Amino acid sequence: MVDGDPQANSTSGLGINPNDVETGIYECMVEGADPTGAILQNDLKFLQVLPSNIDLVGAEVEMVNIARREEKMRDALMKIKDNYDYIIIDCSPSLGLITINSLTAADSVIIPVQCEYFALEGLGKLLNTIKIIQTRLNPKLEIEGILLTLYDSRTSLGNQVVEEIRTHFKKIAFDTIVPRNVKLSEAPSFGLPAIIHDAESKGAIAYLNLAHEIVDKNEQPK
Numbered sequence: 001m002v003d004g005d006p007q008a009n010s011t012s013g014l015g016i017n018p019n020d021v022e023t024g025i026y027e028c029m030v031e032g033a034d035p036t037g038a039i040l041q042n043d044l045k046f047l048q049v050l051p052s053n054i055d056l057v058g059a060e061v062e063m064v065n066i067a068r069r070e071e072k073m074r075d076a077l078m079k080i081k082d083n084y085d086y087i088i089i090d091c092s093p094s095l096g097l098i099t100i101n102s103l104t105a106a107d108s109v110i111i112p113v114q115c116e117y118f119a120l121e122g123l124g125k126l127l128n129t130i131k132i133i134q135t136r137l138n139p140k141l142e143i144e145g146i147l148l149t150l151y152d153s154r155t156s157l158g159n160q161v162v163e164e165i166r167t168h169f170k171k172i173a174f175d176t177i178v179p180r181n182v183k184l185s186e187a188p189s190f191g192l193p194a195i196i197h198d199a200e201s202k203g204a205i206a207y208l209n210l211a212h213e214i215v216d217k218n219e220q221p222k
Helices: 009-013 025-030 056-062 069-078 097-105 117-136 156-168 182-190 202-219
Strands: 002-004 089-091 108-114 142-151 173-179
Touching: 002 009, 002 025, 002 069, 002 097, 009 182, 025 056, 025 069, 056 097, 069 097, 089 097, 097 117, 108 117, 117 156, 142 156, 142 202, 156 173, 173 202, 182 202
Parallel strands: 002 089, 108 142, 142 173
Antiparallel strands: none
16 A cells, blocks of 8 residues: 555554654655665555655655656656555545656556535546546556445435446446445544454445455456
């Protein structure tokens, strides 16, 4: 897990205090630090973390005049890419330089869409950004899928958003829909993934189903 968000939610959500991070993705991108030495192991044997902290906010400004500034994360991750089956980059909700770095480094992108009205507006802007990155920086970038989240079947708006996505993006929308779920909200406060916090919760089951979808898709012959 690469935490590409200055808020460091993935870092803290996996039981690592961002204030204790001495070397993270910021140092790898801005200072050229070796990511191998920045990777941390949490309590889950199958998961390692390249953490973040508030210093990453400064990267947006410090990298403005650096050559190939959009490719610094890719440069860092290329050094460790062959060590893992999957590298997941958690992006911030903004379309700033760090997110552009993340999309330039990635093979594919999962687009989470909340089942709310304004999320549909943001989707159009993100898809446009992805097209620009495919054209100028990363022609191999693919859309892995659109993931509907925070779904509440009791609301007409939630059902309307699902219908809109299913109608207009049928080929790239995941079958899995992640519901609003208390256990998903609780898990980060315990520093645990939802599937460890409560594997039988509806939210955890949804994300397990999503994982199966992604693995099955990528294991199919091209």
